[in-house]
Amino acid sequence: MGISICNTPLSERQHKEYLRLLEACGLRDEGDADIIALMTEDDILTACGALAGHTVKQLAVAPDAEGQGAMAAVLSALITEAYARGIHRLFLCTKPENLRMFGSMGFYTVIETKDAVLLENRKDGLSSFLGSIPKYDGTCGAVVCNCDPFTLGHRHLIEYAAAHCDDLYVFAVSEKGSMFSPGERLEMIRKGTADIKNCHVFKSDLYLISRATFPAYFIRDESRADLVKSDLDIELFCKRIAPALNISRRFAGEEPFSPVTRAYNERMKELLPANGISFEEIPRLAEISAGRVRRLLETGEPEKIREMVPESTYEIIQRRS
Amino acid sequence: MEIKKNAVAGTLESSDCMVTVEPAKKGLELELESAVIRQYGRQIRKVAMETLKRLGVKKARVSIVDKGALDCTIKARVECAVMRAAEYEGRVNWGGMIK
Numbered sequence: 001m002g003i004s005i006c007n008t009p010l011s012e013r014q015h016k017e018y019l020r021l022l023e024a025c026g027l028r029d030e031g032d033a034d035i036i037a038l039m040t041e042d043d044i045l046t047a048c049g050a051l052a053g054h055t056v057k058q059l060a061v062a063p064d065a066e067g068q069g070a071m072a073a074v075l076s077a078l079i080t081e082a083y084a085r086g087i088h089r090l091f092l093c094t095k096p097e098n099l100r101m102f103g104s105m106g107f108y109t110v111i112e113t114k115d116a117v118l119l120e121n122r123k124d125g126l127s128s129f130l131g132s133i134p135k136y137d138g139t140c141g142a143v144v145c146n147c148d149p150f151t152l153g154h155r156h157l158i159e160y161a162a163a164h165c166d167d168l169y170v171f172a173v174s175e176k177g178s179m180f181s182p183g184e185r186l187e188m189i190r191k192g193t194a195d196i197k198n199c200h201v202f203k204s205d206l207y208l209i210s211r212a213t214f215p216a217y218f219i220r221d222e223s224r225a226d227l228v229k230s231d232l233d234i235e236l237f238c239k240r241i242a243p244a245l246n247i248s249r250r251f252a253g254e255e256p257f258s259p260v261t262r263a264y265n266e267r268m269k270e271l272l273p274a275n276g277i278s279f280e281e282i283p284r285l286a287e288i289s290a291g292r293v294r295r296l297l298e299t300g301e302p303e304k305i306r307e308m309v310p311e312s313t314y315e316i317i318q319r320r321s
Numbered sequence: 322m323e324i325k326k327n328a329v330a331g332t333l334e335s336s337d338c339m340v341t342v343e344p345a346k347k348g349l350e351l352e353l354e355s356a357v358i359r360q361y362g363r364q365i366r367k368v369a370m371e372t373l374k375r376l377g378v379k380k381a382r383v384s385i386v387d388k389g390a391l392d393c394t395i396k397a398r399v400e401c402a403v404m405r406a407a408e409y410e411g412r413v414n415w416g417g418m419i420k
Contacts, residue, residue, distance in 0.1 A: 069334050072388070076332035076339065088327040088343070105333045106354050106386035123352070
């Protein structure tokens with residue numbers, strides 16, 4: 001019996017066995033793993049698990065290998081490997097019936113919905129994140145945005161939102177973007193909104209639109225947008241983040257292009273009001289999108305983006321090239 | 322000994338324990354998860370705290386997920402996690418701090 005830690009992609013043979021094991025356990029490969037742990041016995045795959053960013057996933061044990069501690073061994077190997085790579089905050093998404101098992105392995109509930117639960121390997125992760133954010137007394141609103149890069153479209157959304165509440169929290173998605181780093185995006189948003197006095201910009205950390213709370217957003221398999229699961233992310237916002245920060249309004253930009261983001265907005269329309277939080281979708285400024293800006297930068301036409309981004313964003317983009 | 326980074330030692334397998342150590346601003350904080358916390362919680366804490374003291378760890382956040390480990394296992398896992406967190410690997414003073 002041995003466990004090997006493999007970088008993705010796996011070899012063809014390993015991948016085939018891995019898929020077969022996942023299927024036998026009623027799981028599908030989400031395809032976003034950075035590393036995969038494979039446990040074999042006499043050359044037969046008996047258990048597996050993966051690490052995608054800060055998330056442990058694809059944990060499966062072959063039915064005839066159950067009850068022998070395979071899950072504990074695979075999870076241990078993944079945690080050890082994660083630490084060796086400098087990743088020490090770990091999340092895990094599972095079904096509610098597995099709560100007790102993972103609880104005994106040092107994972108604590110962040111948020112639970114009817115059919116899924118998000119766990120983290122520390123008790124006070126979310127509360128220390130919330131504790132680091134200042135609180136305001138009036139009507140508070142929230143915008144969560146990726147801003148890769150920050151455009152005049154984002155600026156338009158934030159201006160509107162800030163005008164419709166006393167204080168506005170803007171949470172910048174902290175995962176690596178497709179073009180700009182989380183630090184660059186945070187700086188772009190801060191500089192691009194510096195004149196809006198009631199707008200407060202923070203990192204979303206790993207609790208709002210992250211690979212842990214909302215993996216589909218980062219996998220971007222648009223063909224399966226109908227299967228997008230965003231409930232954990234939205235429930236986490238409604239049940240734990242909004243109450244702690246007194247947030248009663250959320251704003252988002254209308255999404256004509258990405259089916260995943262559109263599905264997310266649609267789900268927010270249903271779940272937010274049910275939790276006493278209003279949701280408003282703001283029509284997008286014509287012709288402006290972060291995706292378009294990225295494409296123009298890729299094709300080497302930085303001058304053409306000038307009318308789509310604030311001066312501060314343009315300067316940050318110039319600085320890096 | 323100064324805790325410089327997060328580190329882990331041990332496993333979640335039966336009869337073992339997984340110990341994580343991370344830097345802290347002040348004091349020693351010990352969190353324990355164990356199926357036998359009512360029977361052996363105090364003893365596990367005692368072994369862990371003694372080990373930390375012997376290693377001269379003054380500031381750290383330590384978490385132990387116990388799976389029924391014996392005292393000697395707990396001691397070894399705490400030592401290993403601290404050595405890794407203090408970037409001491411490869412220059413361990415056997416017979417000195419570790420005895």
